[in-house]
Amino acid sequence: MKLYTLTRRFTAAVLTAAMALSFCAPALAEAPSAAADPAAPAATASTAENSTADTIVFDKLYFGTQEDWDWTIVGAPSGDVVLQYTAADRTLTVTGTYFQALTISAPGVNVVLNGTTGPAVKGDLTITDSASVAVTSSAAEAQAVTGSTDITSDGAVSITGADRAVGGEKLTVNAGGDVTITGGTVNQPTVNDATVRCGGEFELRNPAGGLVLCDKTSDGKSGNLHYYNTGATELVFRASSMGATCDVFQPGDSTVFGTFGNPSWITAKHEQDYQLTLTGCAPADSAQGRTVFYADEEVRLVLKRPVDGTTFTDWTVTKEDGTAVQFNRKGDGIRFTMPACAVTAAANWDREQATGQALWLSTGQDSFIVSKASLEAAPINGITYEDGAFVVDGFIVDDIKAARPLRVLGLAPTEDELPDVVLKNLTVDTLIVDGVRDVTLDACRIGELDGHDHLDTVYSLQITNARDVVLANTSSRYSDISGVRNVTAKTDGTLCDRLNIDCTGDIALSTAADTLGVACYLRAGGSIRLIGAPWYALRVSSAQNVTVDANALPQRAFFTCSGIVDITQRDGSAIGDSDAAWYLLEYYPETEQPYVVTLNGETGEVRSDLYQLDALDDLRAVQHLLITPASLLPGDVDSDAVGQFITDASGVLVSAALAGAAVWGGYEVTTRVMLKNLLPEGTAIPATRGELAQLLWNAAGRPEAGAVVTVYPDITDADQQAAARWCTEQGLLTARSDGTFAPDGRVPKWRVIEVWNKAFARK
Structure with missing residues (x-):
């Protein structure tokens, strides 16, 4: 508030003195008329604050929006920078090159920056608020903006450079409307790295056919486009490197698109x-x-x-x-x-028309259909029908050996009437099960007949279009289970050489042996629980909570999920061969929320990016790894403070508390006891930032805040205002990035202990 008023008064003083400034601070030309003087100081600080919605802030200059005006900044090497505002269409047009970092706030105003003889901005550009933005450089071999660029706009944003669009390390755009970014040469990309949140259509294009993203940034990484569809309709996402493919983005969808394939354009648009x-x-x-x-x-x-x-x-x-x-x-x-x-x-x-539940079986050479009525009329050895009196409402097929593929298909007038199937003691080369309700494989051996082998792309077991799948003491070579609900497998030995599962529900796999097999690729709409793990590769995607309890982790493990990952390893020395090329455990959150990593009982930092263990020694050292998204931490944890370390005795409590919900009962009791002994007698344990600030201030004798001039707009109580100002001056608490204090924000008990000990350190 005060900085705002002082800036305007300083601007007025500069105008009055007609001070000529250097290139770093260009001089201001005299206003064309007093009535149109946009830099006249506000009558009061309150007036200035209330007029923010009708004020354009250009660097440190303040301009009104009710009347037309022209302004010239002189002294730049490339010539004058001319500012022109048209009230009728609320448009600010800036012509020329601004030779330093530029910040603009123009609520409800269309901002047009046009570099006619060079870049529009030679430096970083930040536009915090606008109705729309258009940044253009029409000069040959000129970039639109040479520095990093951050733009927030209610409407459309366009950036066009005769050379590059943005030369800085990072481009960030948050737009309610269309976003168009154009520029680049055969050898120079359009931008380096970009994050675009777009409510309309999006286009990133290099007209010269070169890259739109930088192949290598200054830190050695490839440039990426982080794109988010924030609009209300679906868009078709395409890139020149995708060929005939495209992705359909619903509202809320996002992607990270890199330089793979050398894209020269990327779009997300409405299409027929x-x-x-x-x-x-x-x-x-x-x-x-x-x-x-x-x-x-x-x-x-x-x-x-x-x-x-x-x-x-x-x-x-x-x-x-x-x-x-x-x-x-x-x-x-x-x-x-x-x-x-x-x-x-x-x-x-x-x-084959079925009047009731039926089963179609084929061995390649022969096929036949069985039903309850047919089995009653002419029983078949090894095939029976159960009417649902116990578990099965369908067919039991027992003890078949077949070198050729055995296909088991459910038939019924409607999908709701499809039968359950139990397959017992089968030894077959290939088993295909499709179109049944629940399917159980009990003591089956798939793909193990002498003289028969399967390549990696040929599955010995395929189960599709079923409800719940149970594998009991069943093994196979290469298995694919998809289009099902839940999958449960339990075996005394190895389950499968390679297992693919794609289901809408839960996955539970268990083995009494050291490993489940060679590789498991699992995708689930629910949770995944593994007792045992493959020895070579494990990939988990789109799951909720994931639990792995294994003798040894696989050489390569990848996890993407929305919930908690809980991994226990009993014998890390059993991992693979030390001569293998590489080892990796990788976790990436399915959403952008932060998460906490607890490794072997020690809580680390809060992260939101990729987490990796990529060395054999690190992988073998894992005894217990817990990854907990911040949203799933118990409610006593302040998400702003999660991950901070405490140097006194309460640090142990924090590490234990974040290790999992199972210890929160002990944490709750222990922290309450500590606070009872720590705080003045009869003091209630503060639950919010405002209560904590008041407690600290009162205990310190209600001192004055000293030189602090901050007044927090979200605090109306005078004592709490004084307490908050004193606490921030002492470094005990911090204000929020928007200048508020958030007095109602929750504070965990361990945080109260930490701040109290910092304020009143015990000798």
Whole structure:
């Protein structure tokens, strides 16, 4: 507040004295008229504060927005910088090169910066508030902004350079409207590194065909685009390096896009979509559930057996006018480029109509259908039907040996009527289970017949389109379980050489042996719990909480999840071969929230980026690793203070407290006892920052705040105002970045102990 008023008075004094300043502080030309003088000081500090919404702050100059005005800053090497404001359309136009760092605040005002003979800004540019922003350099070989750039705007933002758009290390844009960033040469990128939050369409383009992102920044890292769709509609994200593929971004979606493929343009725009009608198939990968696609987008389809389908025959893909669409086969799926019209794609199947629950079994040479009625009329050895009196409402298939693939398909009039299936004591080369409700494999050996082997891309076990899957003492070579709800596996030996699971619910895998197998790739909508781990690779994605309790961690482990990661390793010396090329444990939060790492009982810093252990010795040293997102810490923890270390006895309590919810009961009791012995008798334990400041101030004898001039706008009580000012002067508490004190902010008990001991250190 006071700085604001003093700045305006200083500006007025400069104008009155007609002081000519050097290049670093350009002189101000005289205002064209007194009535239009935008630098006239406010009558009172209150008036200045209340007029902020109608005030343009240009560096340290203050201008009004009610009338038209012109202003010239003289003395720059490239010539004068001319400021012109038009009240009718609330537009501030700045022409010329500003030869130093520039900060602008212009609420509700369109800001136009135009460098005609050089860059618009030669230095860093910060625009904290505006209606829209356009920064342009039309001079040959000139950048729009030479320094780092940070722009916040309610509307559109455009940055265009004849050379680069932004030459500084970082570009940050928060815009409510469209964002367009253009510039660069064959050898110079458009920007170095960028973070863009955009409520409209987005375009980053190098017209010369060079990179849009820097290959290497000053710290040796590749430049990235961190893009966020903050608008209300979906956008189609494309890049020149993506070919025919694209990503569809819903509101709230984000991505990190790097220089892989050397992109010369990246866009996220509204596009016309076209209907895709599917029969007997479904979109693959992340496109599952989509019914519309965009022109030139690559469409990938996989088989999805209808409830009455048995054997797949062929594919047909046609446009709305009946002409065929060319496609390429890949395994059982196809790929094609979406035309600018509706498309119908069909995977054609042989059909077997079922009047009730039925099972279709095939060994490649022979196939047959069984139902409850058929088994009653003509029993088949090893196949029975249970009517749900116990656990199974469906079929039990026992003791089959088959060198050829065994396919087990559920048939029913509707999906709700599909049967449960229990497969026991099977020894088969390949097992395919599809279209059943719950499926249990008990004591089965898949892919272990003599003389039969499977390459990495050929699965010996495939289970799709089921509800809950249970594997009991069952092993297989390469397994893929997808389109299911929950997966539970328990075995005395190894479970699988390679196991892929993609489910909507929980995953629980357990082994009594040292390892689950070679590699596990797990994706779950719920939680994942592993007793045992693969010895080579473990990848967990899109899960909630993850628990691993293993004799030894895999050589390479990757975790991306939204909840708690809890890892216990009993014997780190059992990890892999020390001659292996590399070792890695990596965690990345699925959301941007911070998290706390507790390694072997010691709580480290708060992080929000990638966490890695990338050396064999570090991986072997892990006994217990706990990663806890800040939002899941117990409510007694102040997220602003999490991760700070305490040097007195309470430090042990903090480390223990953050180690997990299980110890919070002891922490609560212990801290209360400590505070009772520490604070003056009869004093209530403060729960907020305001209460803590009041307690400290009262205990110190209610001293004056000294030279501190800060007045916190969010405190109305006079005593609490004095207490807050004194505490910040003493360095006991800190103000927030926006100049408030946040007196209602919660304070954990360990923080009270820390601050009290700092204020009144015991001898």
